[in-house]
Amino acid sequence: DVPFLCAWSLIRIGHHGLFGLFNYVLHLDCKRGNTIMTLFLDIWIVLILGIVLGIQNTTLFLVSLIAVPCYLVIVFAFQRPFNRLNQETMESNAILSSSIIEDLNGIETIKSLTGEKVSYERVDREFVTYLKKSFNYTKADQLQQAIKGLLKLVLNVVVLWIGASLVMANKMSLGQMLTFNALLAYFTNPLESIINLQPKLQMAKVANNRLNEVYLVESEFKEQRSLNDRHLIDGAINVTDVSFKYGFGQDVLKQINLEIPENAKYTIVGMSGSGKSTLAKLLVGFYPVDTGKGKITFNGVPISDVDLTTLRQYIEYVPQDPFIFSGSVIENLTLGSRSNITEADIEAACSVAEIAGDISNLPQIWQTKLSESGSILSGGQKQRLAIARALLSPAKVLIFDESTSSLDTITERKIVDRLLAMTDRTIIFVAHRLTIAAKTEQIVVMDHGAIVEQGNHAELLAKQGYYARLVSE
Missing domain, CATH: 1.20.1560.10 (ABC transporter type 1, transmembrane domain)
Structure with a gap:
């Protein structure tokens, strides 16, 4: 033992x-x-x-x-x-x-x-x-x-x-x-x-x-795209026979054909649900265009060949309800801005967006801390801040999707006029207010996912068609 x-x-x-x-x-x-x-x-x-x-x-x-x-x-x-x-x-x-x-x-x-x-x-x-x-x-x-x-x-x-x-x-x-x-x-x-x-x-x-x-959701950047030189896509935007639907639903866009020349000023109008915002988001690459359902090209280059980072440095989308991040005003303004940006550039962008005066009235001006979603800012101030942020980006094409809907008519007119005066950028408005459309070179009229009319304000009024009915109503 x-x-x-x-x-x-x-x-x-x-x-x-x-x-x-x-x-x-x-x-x-x-x-x-x-x-x-x-x-x-x-x-x-x-x-x-x-x-x-x-x-x-x-x-x-x-x-x-x-x-x-x-x-x-x-x-x-x-x-x-x-x-x-x-x-x-x-x-x-x-x-x-x-x-x-x-x-x-x-x-x-x-x-x-x-x-x-x-x-x-x-x-x-x-x-x-x-x-x-x-x-x-x-x-x-x-x-x-x-x-x-x-x-x-x-x-x-x-x-x-x-x-x-x-x-x-x-x-x-x-x-x-x-x-x-x-x-x-x-x-x-x-x-x-x-x-x-x-x-x-x-x-x-x-x-x-x-x-x-x-x-495990596949990243949109997983696919390697060959073109990453943004200068090669400077030029006209062409949308050819594009149809699109969300999931297994019906087509939201139907056989869209559209050409937007370089530095042009366009407005896309139509009733709610006509597909305006969907078309704008397709141009930014938020949604892919299915093979066999048309194509989108930039200066003749298919959008599927353009690196997404390069694409979104070339074309900027400003939504109706912009997101304001927690941080200072200057941090929000310079998010995604072009390199070597100066204080003069920031002040010029804020002046165009009519937000400079509002910023100067904040407690710490540029260094004022904003909470997530910018609760201390009004809806119009958020939209103007987002417009200034877009102007500071390197984008040559700016899409404003109802980005002035919360503004009074006087402020909106000033901002729109300044944007339309830019000769080195393509400006696309997605708007319900036809006063904006009347100022642009071309108006694209959409209804139930299709382009029903296109032309300038005077031409479309003379046709006495769908756009004329929108104006009269």
């Missing part, structure tokens, strides 16, 4: 020594979430102690190994429920978070419509749903832990029962049985720790799948 008593002594010493260090490292790694290190140490402990237990008593060790397939049965039995419950919990949590963020962003609208109660009840329902999903997952996890605990107790009882029988049959000594039972605890604990990684790994798998829904 001396070797076994020595082994027992080493185990007791190891509780404060080697195994104590292992336990401390395991505890520390678990706290830090270092699952790989925990798994590595657990596997080595199981292998080493398995060999020791097998040498000590083969019969009891084989009985102990019965727990392994039992654990595996429990793991596989809970695998599908854990996947389903994890998925449901994460989805309900995402819905709840989205609703809270949405309500915070739209708090002014909620207040103005006195919709606080409806909004609160919706968030409350989603929160209760999330709690139920989370509770269902916790119940399943606790049930699995209880079954594992019961299996461990049954294993200990069976080992003690068989060990006691072997002691009474004089096939092993009492000291051997006690030593084996003590070593068994250090064998089953790491084994159980390995098994308990199952819910964590499944949770990580579900989370990884949800992240991959975003991260």
